[in-house]
Amino acid sequence: MSSSSISAEQVHPATRSINHNPPNFIHRIYSVWLRHVRVYTRNLFSNALPPFLEPLIFLVGIGFGLGAYVTEMNGLPFIQYLASGLLVTAAMFTAAFECSFGTFIRLEFDKVYQGMLGSPLSANDLIIGEMLWAATKGFTFTLSVSIIIAIFGVLPFERLVLVPFVGFATGLMFACLSLLITSFVKTINHFNFYFSGFISPMFFFSGVFFPIENLPAAARPITEIIPLTHAVRLARALTFAQWETVHLWDIVYVVLFTAIFGTVALFRLRTRLID
Amino acid sequence: MPIGRFSVTSFLRYISTIMSKPIVEVSHLYKSFGTFRAVEDVSFAVRPSTCAAFLGPNGAGKTTTMKTLYGRAVPDVHDETRMRVFDFDPRSDELSVKAKSGVVPQEDNLDVELNVEQNLRNYATFYGLPHEFIERQIDYLLDFMELGAKRRARTRELSGGMQRRLIIARALLNDPELLILDEPTTGLDPQVRQVIWEKLRNLKHRGVTILLTTHYMDEAFQLADNVVIMDRAKTVLEGPPRQLLAENIEQHVLELMNARAAPAAERGAGDHAYWRKDQLGERIIYYANDPQVLRNMTSGIHAHDYLLRPVNLEDLFIKATGRSLNELQ
Structure with a gap:
């Protein structure tokens, strides 16, 4: 034993001269983000196939199936109307899953964050890195949906080039919201309420499948409160280059929602990481 | 003449230990969770290149005390409290402390989705160290912790002892001056514990300051220059193990x-x-x-x-x- 430890001493890279200062904020956030990228791309096939498959199923099942009966929606061909809505729902789902089940498992089961907090990272770095990672997933998922839509000839790709940025904003919004939910959750099963009670209904009542104007007047204010409505409107405006004053409200909504929910989530989750 | 060199080095180390100021200095530390007092008026100091062991039953406040040193726990606000690790106050500058330290937490928290080598490479990114240094350090640490054969093994497939060694290797990536270990050998078999003790002793001889918590008395006796016995949030006894035995029982x-x-x-x-x-x-x-x-x-x-x-x-x-x-x- 002692002979092996002496030889270990000899091969030890002579250091102590290395920089022992903590990295700057940008590097810290980047390194958290990079951790998520590395883990995600370990299982790229199983992780990245569903975002292509899901919108494909909806396009074929609803677009082409129902589209045979409903040809037009709000002056647009139904298949195009649907496709432009599906662009951001994929971003919503991926960010919501990542920052609920994903975050909870890292926090409570694998204790990944507790491990990372031994390195020069703060709890804030972890949470902000997490939000940006979910937003990045929102971007790539929206991008993959636009590729599917373009391949099927539903919409030309050049119209969709900028939509992934709406996917990024959507991902960020749902990351902040989901992290806030996670900060309250004690057992993983509680997320079922969040998904069945909030995310899934939102999917159907945010103007993805039909215009929210068709809903009863009493339901209209609710559609203006929920976040997906605004993401869908922005994605559609960008796709068809049709901007109205309502879209200004959408942008303000997205910014305020992210800022408020992001700040509260940051504050609450930090107390869960730090005693 | 390795023997002669070793005695000279150990003599110099002894002198410098006596002369130098403590690396960690904490006085009048308090921490409560609601109405529960976890740490009450705890004070201690750790000199460079020595090992201090915190002994105590579960719930004595050992882990919480460790956590306050690197920002995992925020101490109660108290006028008398003084905290210094290196030249930093961990309450306001935890990142500077962590950049120069290595932390081995109580729970096994490796990235189970990554293999052994990827775990180290990924963690090294958090320190922002140069690429060549990281690669050299990974090779060296896998060898030092006797994990070379497991380089590409999935973390899930490692035994408990290997996981612990990998977590210690992870804490050494930045070549730290201070190593904080929370129950490093709890739940491990006697052989693995011996190996880990040997590694920690080796690190101490190279000048690393070690702070550990344990409820194994033999671990404290084997490794520690100084023992702090804690019970019910307070320090009960403190001193070199042999001296404690000579004076108190x-x-x-x-x-x-x-x-x-x-x-x-x-x-x-x-x-x-x-x-x-x-x-x-x-x-x-x-x-x-x-x-x-x-x-x-x-x-x-x-x-x-x-x-x-x-x-x-x-x-x-x-x-x-x-x-x-x-x-x-």
Whole structure:
């Protein structure tokens, strides 16, 4: 034993001269983000196939199936109307899953964050890195949906080039919201309420499948409160280059929602990481 | 002449240890969770290249004390509290502390989705160290922790001992000056514990300052230059292990496996001998400074029914913290 430890001493890279200062904020956030990228791309096939498959199923099942009966929606061909809505729902789902089940498992089961907090990272770095990672997933998922839509000839790709940025904003919004939910959750099963009670209904009542104007007047204010409505409107405006004053409200909504929910989530989750 | 060089180095280390100011200095530390006092007025200092061990039952406040040193726990606001690690106050500058330290937390928290090498490479990114240094350090640490053969193994497939060694390797990536270990060998088999102790001793000889918590007395005795015994949020005893034993407890122990032998033993001791008695169920323990007293006690007892031995930290620990279990154990 002692002979092996002496030889270990000899091969030890002579250091102590290395920089022992903590990295700057940008590097810290980047390194958290990079951790998520590395883990995600370990299982790229199983992780990245569903975002292509899901919108494909909806396009074929609803677009082409129902589209045979409903040809037009709000002056647009139904298949195009649907496709432009599906662009951001994929971003919503991926960010919501990542920052609920994903975050909870890292926090409570694998204790990944507790491990990372031994390195020069703060709890804030972890949470902000997490939000940006979910937003990045929102971007790539929206991008993959636009590729599917373009391949099927539903919409030309050049119209969709900028939509992934709406996917990024959507991902960020749902990351902040989901992290806030996670900060309250004690057992993983509680997320079922969040998904069945909030995310899934939102999917159907945010103007993805039909215009929210068709809903009863009493339901209209609710559609203006929920976040997906605004993401869908922005994605559609960008796709068809049709901007109205309502879209200004959408942008303000997205910014305020992210800022408020992001700040509260940051504050609450930090107390869960730090005693 | 390796032997000559080693003695010179150890002498220099001894001198510098005496002369230099502590790397960690904490005084009047308080921490409560709601109404529960986890740490109450704890003070300690750790000199460079030494090992300090925090001993105590579960819930004594050892882990919380460690966590305050690197920002995992925020101490209560208290006028008297002073904290310094290197030249930083961990309450306001935890990142500077962590950049120069390595932390081995109590829970196994490797990235189970990454293999051994990827775990290290990924963690190294958090320090922002140069690429070549990281690669060299990974090769070196896998060798040092005897994990070279497991380089590409999935973390899930590692044994408990290997996971622990990998977590220690991870804490050494930045070549830290201070290593904080929270129960580094809990739940490991004796061989693995020996290996880990050997590695930690090796690190200490290279100048790394080590702070660890444990409830294994032998671990503290093997590694620590200084022991802090904590119980119910407070420091009960503090000092070098041998000195603690010399000053706070009788030096010899007689253990009786069967309580029925007690009257015979006490008669054997004679009238004027000093001894102290402690009972745990069927087991009776006599403490005395004069080993002859204890030897006299054994005269009427069958050799299978007793054990004569020098006192150890466990005896002191039990004397200092009391026998009954606390509500957190």
